[in-house]
Amino acid sequence: MKRILITGGAGFIGSNFVRHMLAAHPDYEIINLDALTYAGNLENLQDISKNPHYAFVKGDITDGGAVNAVISQGVEAIVNFAAESHVDRSIEDPSIFVKTNVLGTQVLLDEARKNGVKKYLQVSTDEVYGALGPEGLFSETTPLAPNSPYSASKTGADLLVRAYHETYGLNVNITRCSNNYGPYHFPEKLIPLVITNVLEGKEIPVYGDGLQIRDWLHVADHCRAIDLVLHESRSGEVYNIGGNNERTNIHIVKTILQELGKPESLIKYVKDRPGHDRRYAIDATKIRTELGWQPEYTFETGIRDTVKWYLENKAWWQNVKSGDYIKYYEKMYGNR
Ligand code: NAD
Known part of the structure; x- marks a missing residue:
């Protein structure tokens, strides 16, 4: 090939x-x-x-x-x-x-x-x-x-x-x-949105009760x-x-705030999205046993590396967060 x-x-x-x-x-x-x-x-x-x-x-x-x-x-x-x-x-x-x-x-x-x-x-x-x-x-x-x-x-x-x-x-x-999650993740998605909002001193919008679980x-x-x-x-x-890393959205937000030494008062609960799936979790036994795959990152090491990447690559995400993205963000979450 x-x-x-x-x-x-x-x-x-x-x-x-x-x-x-x-x-x-x-x-x-x-x-x-x-x-x-x-x-x-x-x-x-x-x-x-x-x-x-x-x-x-x-x-x-x-x-x-x-x-x-x-x-x-x-x-x-x-x-x-x-x-x-x-x-x-x-x-x-x-x-x-x-x-x-x-x-x-x-x-x-x-x-x-x-x-x-x-x-x-x-x-x-x-x-x-x-x-x-x-x-x-x-x-x-x-x-x-x-x-x-x-x-x-x-x-x-x-x-x-x-x-x-x-x-x-x-x-x-x-x-x-x-x-x-990881480097080059567009900041409309949860993890980069939280990291970049914290770095800009902005509020962090969290849907509903924040207890939706993702893997x-x-x-x-x-x-x-x-x-x-x-x-x-x-x-x-x-x-x-999947990596058996089930976490609630609010846990993710609090972990990032801790990692960056910022207060939980930045969290702002907003109306939940319609049809918001409550929980996803993956059984990856087949790829692990058939192909011998296993993840190298734990959730903790992965989040730490990702926060570090966003700290070191401000120009990349500041560029992405300008222009059309601003219009989209204001439509979804208001002018915060
Ligand atoms: P992304 O939105 O960051 O990237 C999508 C890319 O596709 C962009 O570069 C865009 O320009 C390009 N694209 C869009 N429409 C196109 C078209 N008509 N012709 C050619 N290019 C086009 O998405 P991502 O998060 O990198 O996800 C990539 C794939 O992985 C998607 O198929 C997604 O469904 C899947 N996926 C994503 C996740 C996740 O957590 N992000 C998880 C599981 C699966």
Whole structure:
């Protein structure tokens, strides 16, 4: 496997994955196809932009011509990160989620099939399983029951990936990961929002009672898992990825405040989001036993590293938090 197409490689996880692949497989060529939406940022990749094994192509995954122009150069595998990824935005306007996440995936699958691509890996999410009660874990056989337009569109994409395997025999995999955090995380998501708001002396908006539970994984551990699935997995299989780090949202907020030595009085409870899933938790036994994956970060070491990264990379997030982001933030949380 030599030339890999990574779609959505200018986003949070995609940019970490591009960097991981160039370091872990120095003989590979990596092509990053990204439409550069509000979430795509080439500054995430500035350090590797001149690497001769890396190429960036601006293009939309829903545009078959643009996708074909890249794949027909002889791509051996596709890893699809490109998506609209923010639940709140999907509640505001679901249509772009269906277009990018469902139609975009179908276009990629079709071009993969027509051009003889050897492996297609779909990066999906645990949100396709819906919400859990206080007990239990999502396994790969948990029924799909998405609750938001975002997770419904990701589920639609997963089902198309499955269908291309069953119908056309395309060599596919789906990975379903829990919530990621780490460097280059767009500050509309909980952890970077909290860190950057604290550093700016702003209030921290917390939805509802803050007792929603998420299972957190450092992005570097997610990238290593995807690399393993890409190279070692069985065709057609789904792999859950998670680090057994169940934490309430309010616990996350308080941990970051402690880490930065700031008071809890910065917390501001705001109206809960509609259809807010109460708890997600992943059973990652399959990838651990079949592929020997295990996370290197604990939640505590991962959060500490992440806070440090945001402290050391102020210019990056201050840039991201200017312009259109301000309008979005004020619409969601008011002028705080
Ligand atoms: P992100 O929003 O940071 O990045 C998405 C990237 O896709 C951006 O660079 C954007 O420009 C690009 N993109 C959007 N529409 C496109 C289009 N039509 N054509 C080409 N590029 C397009 O997202 P992320 O948090 O890095 O998530 C990446 C993937 O991982 C998504 O598929 C998401 O569903 C999945 N995922 C994310 C998490 C998480 O915690 N962030 C957890 C599990 C799974």
